[in-house]
Amino acid sequence: MKRRTVRAVVLFAHIFISLLAWHVKHRHPPSSGGLSH
Numbered sequence: 001m002k003r004r005t006v007r008a009v010v011l012f013a014h015i016f017i018s019l020l021a022w023h024v025k026h027r028h029p030p031s032s033g034g035l036s037h
Helices: 003-025
Strands: none
Touching: none
């Protein structure tokens, strides 16, 4: 595997995780008082 491909995959994964975390953090919490992280 070329290092460019590895860097691209790592960068893509980092962006995906960041967007997922942002979506979860900005999501309205359930009124029933769900899980607390």
